[in-house]
Amino acid sequence: MDRQGGRTVTPVRVAVNRAVGELGAEQTRADVVVVGAGLAGLSAARLLVGAGLDVAVLEARRRVGGRTLTRWTSDGTLLDVGAQWLGPTQERIAALAASVGVTSFPSFDSGDHVILRAGRRWRAEGILDADPRLQVAVEEAWKALDEAAAQVPLDAPWTAANAAAWDAQTAESWILAQTGYEPARELLRMSIRGTHAIEPREVSLLHVLFHLHAAGGLGRVVATTGGAQDSRFREGAQAVSTRLAGELGDRVVLGAAVREVEQDGAGVRVAAGGHAVAARRAILALPPTLAGRIAYRPAMPGWRDQLTQRVPMGSVIKLQAVYDEPFWRSEGLSGQVVADSGAVRFIYDNSPESGRPGVLVAFVEGDDARRLGHKDPAERRTVVLGELAAHLGGRAGRPREVVEQVWADEEHSGGCYAGFFPPGVWTSYGTALRAPVGRLHWAGTETATVWTGYMDGAVRSGERAAAEVLAAM
Amino acid sequence: MDRQGGRTVTPVRVAVNRAVGELGAEQTRADVVVVGAGLAGLSAARLLVGAGLDVAVLEARRRVGGRTLTRWTSDGTLLDVGAQWLGPTQERIAALAASVGVTSFPSFDSGDHVILRAGRRWRAEGILDADPRLQVAVEEAWKALDEAAAQVPLDAPWTAANAAAWDAQTAESWILAQTGYEPARELLRMSIRGTHAIEPREVSLLHVLFHLHAAGGLGRVVATTGGAQDSRFREGAQAVSTRLAGELGDRVVLGAAVREVEQDGAGVRVAAGGHAVAARRAILALPPTLAGRIAYRPAMPGWRDQLTQRVPMGSVIKLQAVYDEPFWRSEGLSGQVVADSGAVRFIYDNSPESGRPGVLVAFVEGDDARRLGHKDPAERRTVVLGELAAHLGGRAGRPREVVEQVWADEEHSGGCYAGFFPPGVWTSYGTALRAPVGRLHWAGTETATVWTGYMDGAVRSGERAAAEVLAAM
Numbered sequence: 032m033d034r035q036g037g038r039t040v041t042p043v044r045v046a047v048n049r050a051v052g053e054l055g056a057e058q059t060r061a062d063v064v065v066v067g068a069g070l071a072g073l074s075a076a077r078l079l080v081g082a083g084l085d086v087a088v089l090e091a092r093r094r095v096g097g098r099t100l101t102r103w104t105s106d107g108t109l110l111d112v113g114a115q116w117l118g119p120t121q122e123r124i125a126a127l128a129a130s131v132g133v134t135s136f137p138s139f140d141s142g143d144h145v146i147l148r149a150g151r152r153w154r155a156e157g158i159l160d161a162d163p164r165l166q167v168a169v170e171e172a173w174k175a176l177d178e179a180a181a182q183v184p185l186d187a188p189w190t191a192a193n194a195a196a197w198d199a200q201t202a203e204s205w206i207l208a209q210t211g212y213e214p215a216r217e218l219l220r221m222s223i224r225g226t227h228a229i230e231p232r233e234v235s236l237l238h239v240l241f242h243l244h245a246a247g248g249l250g251r252v253v254a255t256t257g258g259a260q261d262s263r264f265r266e267g268a269q270a271v272s273t274r275l276a277g278e279l280g281d282r283v284v285l286g287a288a289v290r291e292v293e294q295d296g297a298g299v300r301v302a303a304g305g306h307a308v309a310a311r312r313a314i315l316a317l318p319p320t321l322a323g324r325i326a327y328r329p330a331m332p333g334w335r336d337q338l339t340q341r342v343p344m345g346s347v348i349k350l351q352a353v354y355d356e357p358f359w360r361s362e363g364l365s366g367q368v369v370a371d372s373g374a375v376r377f378i379y380d381n382s383p384e385s386g387r388p389g390v391l392v393a394f395v396e397g398d399d400a401r402r403l404g405h406k407d408p409a410e411r412r413t414v415v416l417g418e419l420a421a422h423l424g425g426r427a428g429r430p431r432e433v434v435e436q437v438w439a440d441e442e443h444s445g446g447c448y449a450g451f452f453p454p455g456v457w458t459s460y461g462t463a464l465r466a467p468v469g470r471l472h473w474a475g476t477e478t479a480t481v482w483t484g485y486m487d488g489a490v491r492s493g494e495r496a497a498a499e500v501l502a503a504m
Numbered sequence: 505m506d507r508q509g510g511r512t513v514t515p516v517r518v519a520v521n522r523a524v525g526e527l528g529a530e531q532t533r534a535d536v537v538v539v540g541a542g543l544a545g546l547s548a549a550r551l552l553v554g555a556g557l558d559v560a561v562l563e564a565r566r567r568v569g570g571r572t573l574t575r576w577t578s579d580g581t582l583l584d585v586g587a588q589w590l591g592p593t594q595e596r597i598a599a600l601a602a603s604v605g606v607t608s609f610p611s612f613d614s615g616d617h618v619i620l621r622a623g624r625r626w627r628a629e630g631i632l633d634a635d636p637r638l639q640v641a642v643e644e645a646w647k648a649l650d651e652a653a654a655q656v657p658l659d660a661p662w663t664a665a666n667a668a669a670w671d672a673q674t675a676e677s678w679i680l681a682q683t684g685y686e687p688a689r690e691l692l693r694m695s696i697r698g699t700h701a702i703e704p705r706e707v708s709l710l711h712v713l714f715h716l717h718a719a720g721g722l723g724r725v726v727a728t729t730g731g732a733q734d735s736r737f738r739e740g741a742q743a744v745s746t747r748l749a750g751e752l753g754d755r756v757v758l759g760a761a762v763r764e765v766e767q768d769g770a771g772v773r774v775a776a777g778g779h780a781v782a783a784r785r786a787i788l789a790l791p792p793t794l795a796g797r798i799a800y801r802p803a804m805p806g807w808r809d810q811l812t813q814r815v816p817m818g819s820v821i822k823l824q825a826v827y828d829e830p831f832w833r834s835e836g837l838s839g840q841v842v843a844d845s846g847a848v849r850f851i852y853d854n855s856p857e858s859g860r861p862g863v864l865v866a867f868v869e870g871d872d873a874r875r876l877g878h879k880d881p882a883e884r885r886t887v888v889l890g891e892l893a894a895h896l897g898g899r900a901g902r903p904r905e906v907v908e909q910v911w912a913d914e915e916h917s918g919g920c921y922a923g924f925f926p927p928g929v930w931t932s933y934g935t936a937l938r939a940p941v942g943r944l945h946w947a948g949t950e951t952a953t954v955w956t957g958y959m960d961g962a963v964r965s966g967e968r969a970a971a972e973v974l975a976a977m
Contacts, residue, residue: 333912439806
């Protein structure tokens with residue numbers, strides 16, 4: 032579904048363009064078949080090929096990269112409309128990118144931020160420094176979250192001493208109990224919305240804690256410099272996948288939406304349209320909710336099937352506005368906006384390293400994304416540009432080009448940033464997340480124990496699944 | 505998947521046995537295509553046929569009836585292994601059953617119940633009368649629930665004045681805040697587990713309130729005589745669907761698992777295997793989670809697709825034990841057991857109207873069902889029969905036959921009793937539950953506004969969807 036709201040953009044560039052039709056009507060054979068050519072699937076495939084195995088990768092889309100996607104504006108400026116940031120301790124995505132020659136540069140992070148809170152707007156160095164009461168309340172809450180998060184075992188969150196209590200409540204319930212100061216509550220809500228692209232009422236407190244621990248703590252999650260938003264890829268985040276796919280060559284088949292997976296004592300058979308791959312084992316490198324949409328023979332056992340019914344995807348719209356220059360910088364502004372109302376709660380400077388052209392990226396997340404998701408692209412654009420102008424001045428409302436990405440409308444992602452766990456799911460279904468089912472192994476950033484939900488987690492999950500397969504073969 | 509733990513049972517009897525292969529490779533035409541031959545789909549189809557339309561009903565299984573399923577023991581005794589009860593105000597299932605000559609009889613409801621609480625076991629007329637403090641705490645809680653439930657608009661729960669607060673917390677959070685008396689908390693948990701087959705930590709308080717209001721209040725939900733467990737079908741619950749399907753004749757196609765639904769300005773095309781039906785409109789009479797597993801062209805908009813990621817099914821195992829006679833009756837027992845520990849929390853007398861043979865039905869729900877769902881049928885049987893014996897005496901542990909049904913393992917149900925709404929889903933996605941998407945209309949008990957989750961809700965949902973289609977054609 033193309034909901035592109037701005038001018039026409041250059042179509043996605045992919046390294047491999049062979050469609051499944053070229054596979055021929057015959058069944059092909061491989062040692063391992065990988066479903067999904069995002070970072071998880073491609074990482075797994077590379078390791079398996081390196082170990083001397085025959086590998087086939089089936090990808091539903093006519094591009095690789097999954098939740099990374101790079102587009103180009105009409106003047107050739109590269110825009111990451113999906114995952115885009117990397118930061119310290121994200122060692123596996125860093126190593127993978129380096130191995131294919133994809134390089135990074137620091138995110139722009141100088142100048143004052145713009146804060147909108149309770150109807151007032153001001154410039155500030157930080158987001159807490161205007162209100163001492165807010166500062167105390169939020170710092171207490173963050174400390175409590177970090178201390179609790181540190182107690183969540185990353186490979187088995189359901190075994191935390193307090194897992195039952197933490198998984199029985201929403202993050203919203205925790206926020207309400209933690210502080211009675213409404214501005215602090217709203218800021219805590221925003222930190223969850225900005226990280227998961229959902230509302231705090233949807234998610235288990237245990238999941239929030241697990242996610243924080245997996246990322247190394249709240250400070251790392253929210254920070255730009257030194258944190259999860261530290262750097263960006265010069266060649267675009269999707270380039271990691273397109274180059275990997277280029278290496279894998281005709282092992283990667285595009286346009287192959289897998290609908291059926293059969294297995295028996297001898298092997299697996301994965302069918303996409305009229306075509307099939309027979310292999311000894313399969314890695315399904317998809318979010319749990321999409322893995323649940325495949326028909327399995329024999330049928331999945333209930334304990335696994337019901338997990339896939341329970342890990343929905345977040346909701347985010349990224350709208351990027353392109354200007355002749357990053358005019359906010361000359362006004363001493365970072366381009367970063369944190370707003371407690373409106374459709375856009377976070378804005379960042381997303382200009383290329385050269386600083387020309389200027390680019391702002393507006394994040395619409397959670398309920399705001401659902402509300403704007405019902406509107407047509409022109410209406411969405413009007414709403415978002417109006418808020419950009421209100422926060423950063425009239426020029427911000429007059430970009431020369433707009434590129435929008437509505438991730439909930441992407442059939443083969445189901446939403447972004449990632450699958451999350453509502454209350455009760457970790458404790459009742461956690462053991463089913465990674466447990467192989469016969470010859471089927473599970474990958475995808477949702478299955479990662481470090482940096483889950485991030486590109487780094489995706490790579491780690493693919494490497495872990497590949498190791499599982501190698502050990503089993 | 506056949507996980508039948510006991511002796512061989514007579515295969516399901518179905519009125520129509522034509523497989524999709526007989527449809528021929530050609531595309532067939534109809535005015536309306538209905539996906540799913542449970543009570544919702546068949547009710548819809550009957551109304552549409554009555555209005556003079558050509559209708560095709562595609563059913564994935566080789567039987568009709570969906571979450572109703574009747575089996576026969578080796579001596580020909582009928583057992584409902586799915587939905588089985590009906591009660592006052594369930595007018596639409598009653599009318600539908602009457603119209604096809606399916607009759608009902610009162611559930612057995614005489615004698616003392618057996619109560620297991622905090623390690624003690626005793627006989628009692630009610631479940632509250634042994635502990636005055638428990639009685640006060642639970643009655644206060646039930647009153648609070650009923651009063652809140654009455655404020656939930658049945659056609660739009662998200663518009664309740666307190667919807668935001670109720671949907672931001674789990675039912676477990678509400679229980680913890682409502683009473684500090686642990687036995688009362690446990691009884692409240694059991695009332696939710698017994699109604700939804702889930703744990704209170706999984707579900708939105710708003711959903712629990714909506715469900716109560718839709719059923720006419722908590723008293724009606726939990727009662728046998730005069731309540732939701734009032735009566736049973738003499739011919740078995742599935743007979744309503746098999747007779748309806750018989751009326752519809754070769755309009756119903758079995759073994760037709762729908763994987764793709766296309767629509768455009770002219771009509772819809774529904775594909776099941778190599779076959780397809782072209783029609784003007786479609787009714788998808790499936791739980792939301794299963795509707796989400798179909799590939800749609802064009803792809804579902806995100807606001808609808810993400811709903812289907814967020815309404816998982818409950819988890820219940822029904823194990824029925826057959827004895828020469830209902831020996832508990834002569835001991836003055838009702839056969840009803842309410843236990844606050846163990847795998848089986850509820851037991852009922854499920855003997856046929858004649859009282860011969862004697863049948864007990866044990867319900868394993870929520871986490872107990874997930875835990876036992878990992879075990880093999882023999883282990884499950886040992887656990888459940890051990891508890892039957894502990895509660896109702898040694899004879900209860902020695903049935904002459906056992907019939908088990910693990911609903912989470914049923915690929916084309918995904919679980920039972922119904923789809924439920926975790927926190928945040930009603931308020932963020934409620935408007936997507938029934939809203940047609942182009943030429944596609946949604947049915948299934950989850951979409952009902954009265955007796956949602958019950959057979960009656962299924963029938964009402966089918967009738968509503970049929971009316972929608974008739975109005976649109």
